[in-house]
């Protein structure tokens with residue numbers, strides 16, 4: 001158990017067993033190490049630990065056995081050398097920026113990323129002299145044209161929210177590396193079960209563990225995964241100083257979330273695919289955005305790049321915002337919340353919630369219509385989900 005080389009095992013097995021170094025108590029389940037600090041055998045040992053001459057725990061802001069188990073497990077799943085856990089997905093994204101950027105640097109970021117990611121680059125890194133250009137996720141030429149000599153990294157999410165558009169990770173990795181930049185991929189929508197960006201050439205993967213990794217909507221957390229050099233030399237010193245640490249309790253929840261991730265993702269994808277096909281047949285629905293459908297412009301890329309098509313579906317209704325709100329309000333079981341990746345199906349109206357802060361012009365440019373509804377398809381019986389939506393689809 002303690003000395004297995006988990007690298008040789010499949011994702012399903014790694015997600016259940018890797019990372020736990022069983023203690024002399026012989027516990028079967030990973031313990032929660034609820035301790036803020038650690039005790040040394042001697043003054044000399046304390047000194048060796050503090051100077052980094054001896055490996056070992058000092059303080060839980062930067063190392064904790066439960067958190068480390070989560071980090072090791074997620075690193076294996078993402079096929080990365082190292083992983084660091086953070087208190088939230090946004091803390092993980094901030095850590096990438098804080099550790100890699102300096103005044104005068106430049107970032108190229110997809111226009112279709114999580115709203116707070118845009119805020120982070122525009123408002124906060126912008127305040128300290130870092131400039132960011134936002135480009136169309138699917139336009140490779142636009143990415144390349146935006147790169148400057150000062151560009152440090154390209155940042156994207158694929159598939160995107162809420163329109164489920166894909167970026168070609170290998171092609172963007174090639175562009176980034178040709179210009180001596182790094183490629184950072186937010187892999188929240190796919191999780192390593194559906195897509196492994198590092199294996200496709202990305203340099204760093206960021207996660208919000210809050211979504212599918214927890215899977216049951218309980219905790220907020222995040223992670224960054226990549227080469228040892230980047231993680232341990234560049235990002236770890238920032239975690240130690242910045243202090244946005246994942247708690248041992250949350251790591252313990254996320255470890256058990258990972259144990260069921262493969263089977264949950266399979267079920268999320270099957271339900272989402274079935275729902276997308278059903279929605280396509282509804283007269284009240286004018287367009288369905290789901291990469292599993294042959295009508296999706298990047299269906300071929302999705303088949304090549306992902307193991308399945310994901311758990312999130314969005315669709316446009318005949319009519320405008322009023323129709324979208326009517327549909328949402330007519331549901332009884334679905335949860336009206338912007339969160340995603342939960343076993344419970346959630347429904348949201350992007351134009352007035354997650355993307356409500358964008359100007360109507362920018363929303364139009366990005367393609368987020370007022371009639372657009374996004375569903376993170378949960379694991380309830382698909383017939384019950386359809387029935388709940390049917391109430392609002394027929395007036």
Ligand SMILES: *Cc1c(COP(=O)(O)O)cnc(C)c1O
Pocket residue numbers: 088089090091114157161186188189207208209210211220221222
């Ligand atoms: C939720 C989310 C984040 C931010 O994660 P938090 O854990 O909420 O801080 C980042 N990226 C994507 C794609 C997300 O869905």
